[in-house]
Amino acid sequence: MAGSSTSYYFVIIGTKDNPLYEAEFGSFKQGGDGIPKFREEQRHMNQFIAHSSLDCIEDQQWASKEMYLKTVDKFNNTWVSCFLTGGNIKFLLVHDTRSDEPIRQFFADVYDLYCKTLMNPFYEVNMAIRSQTFDQKIKAAAKKYL
């Protein structure tokens, strides 16, 4: 769907099914340039897929003792991986190749970043994250692992 290199859609979803932060990026592996190659009609599908996978997450979040739920859903050739925080905030990654381990490391970094954000006295749970620094750090983490 995204040509030779894979693309990722990352979203943090709050407790009210509201997106807190969204990002698209491409793979840096195998000579990728990190630029997402989603076609125009795929971009809203990413949001649909992420949103609808919440149904599956609600099923699976009780079954696993891990916070990283691995791939939770599949739509055609697209997988959805999920990481659940203690406050029921979901990190979702929509991707078209399966690779559990790098995604786990990526999520671990994102979790750290998210915790730091939570420490901000001006930030409340379920608020959209607009910080440029956060954005840059997420992109850096993506570059490192994905």
Added chain:
Amino acid sequence: MALPLEIPPRARSAMSTSKASPMYNLRSSIASTGSTTSLTSLFAGTGASLPRDIVDDIKSVIHHAFVPHIAVHVSDDVDEVVREKGLPDFYQLIRPYGEKVQGRITARDSQGSSVPFEDFAVRFVRLSDVAQKPEQKGNTGGTTFRNGEYGGTNAGIPEAINSEELPLADELLDLHLSHAEELIDTNLATETESHTGQAYYLLYLRKILSGFPVTPHETWAHPVACLIAISSRNTTPIDTLRQLYKSGSEVNIPGYVNKDYLRYYVLVHDEDKDDIVKSAALFEQMKRHFGLHCHLIRLRSVMCIVSDEDSVPVAKSQWLPASEELAELHAHQEEDIESDTSSRFIHGSDEAAIKTMVREMVAQSVIPFMERNIASWNDQILSRRKGIGGRVLSFSRRFLGSTGTRSASNSATASNFDSATNSYDPITPEAQMRKLADWSFMLRDWKLAYDVYNTIRTDFNNDKAWLHVAGAQEMTLISLLLTGQPITPKIRADTIDVYLDAACYSYVTRFRAIYAALRCLLVTVELLRLAGGSSAELAAKWAIKALDLNIRPTVSRALISQRVGDCYAVRQGAGSGGWGGRRRKAAMWHALAAETWIRLGKFAQARHCIDVAMPKYANTEFVLIRRFLDQMKLDSGHVNLLDLKIDTAVGETGGEVVEVEDANGEESQEEDDDEVEKPKFDGKRRSILIPQTPNGDAPGVMTVHESPGADGPL
């Protein structure tokens, strides 16, 4: 008002893209005028009476799909009598009455207890139809498919199994939907559930399930009985009957069809021209010659017109195959409404006579015949097969078969399977067991059917008769689901998933039998959906598989996507939070279905899907989803221009701020007239209407939250 209406509705429905202009204000401005009855009468001749009670309906569609087929073989003089009545032939006359056998029919199941059916049905087919198609195939199939990797596996399989009917079903549904679309556009019908909801899906399902092809791997289309008829005009009645019996047996029926079906003899008495005393005498003579399976039917041969006192319209067949119905519809379009074939009438007495004949035939001859055969096959074959002796026998046969014939080129010689024609001879135990299973399924003894399918599946597997295996797997599942036993997770994982997967693989990859695969999937999906709960989710999963079978964006694709949504919607979660529900998925699939509908130009369907999907997305903060839905609302002529205002008003460069003063939408139409560009729907509008995000970012890089209350409603 001027704008959208300038395109005549007919031309509009002919367009297949979303360029056709939709109607604004449709929902609010329609006075609820049309009723279902007026719609069906307007759309007469299509056989599409839209059903009401949906759950019952799905089961009854499935019940009525797998019914005994009765071949019709009549002498020319019978057709002559019927032609004088103004109908094409005897077969056309009686066919609709097989679809609902009058009164209650009782059948004994394998336990010996009798089960009543209120809605038993049989399907009449022309004897020549059973014969012809495989004959054509026999010439080509035997030779052309030999060279492939699956040497000979495709031989003997009629083409009908390979999806030729599917595009026709699509085309037919397309016609139906266009018609509904026109009615809605011209305010003749309201957008009620019956015009947009699952009624069309059911119609589609029915079209898929009518007209089973005659194939070696299942016996649905093989005749259970043959109706042989002569009329009182015949000068040599008994000889003609013998002649018909003989010609009926000599018709080139494929070798795998059992010719030991029941013969039912009918004497058609011409009420208007012939003497009943003579006919009665002849009938006595018939009984002496042919035994008890005889019937005397009294029909009038004069034509009946509407003004006759006991005239009734000729019943419509609900189970016309798509090809026939299409042909009929096309014929209609060319004819005048006056000479409409749909407005034919017959005498009430004739109708009663036909109903009585069908009932007597089914209740007194066909069902007892089937029961007898089921009992004897059950005794002779199944029990033997299941007992110790049978196991040893089949084991030793297999053992000897594999060692003894290793040198032989064809390893299948030890089994009864004929790989050249890809079939079993009807006298082999395997073929008879399949027949036993199918017949008990027809008599709705699901348990016995399930047992037998389960047993023969392994037999077929040992013979590597893949088509038969797939057929048995399909029916194992269907009968299992129909028994109503609870579907445990274990059954779901070990039986349903595995068999469906294997059956689809065999059908699609080995035989390119898209039709068979689709039928298998759709029926199972419906039954799983009725089971509810987690099974409904499984239903959705397999319905998605069914989508993969055809890639083109046709009506069937839209219908099935919508069905996926329906399947997910069945799964409601527990508690107030709806944990474990699948509402988001249902909403997504409905939105996707709406997109396909728009692409097909079926805006009423699209509006319906959007309506279903909308509640879940009403306050969504996913920008792209929202934009996509708004776009669809515009494209489909969904009125909620009010919603649009909120979105575009935020974007500074949104440009087209639609200000609607009244929710009624009556006034908004004048507004649209000013902004003429928009309703033209040339597809370029997209760029104007989509608001830029305030900071100018490409949306998706950083989410922009227009509503300040993002964190508010905690």
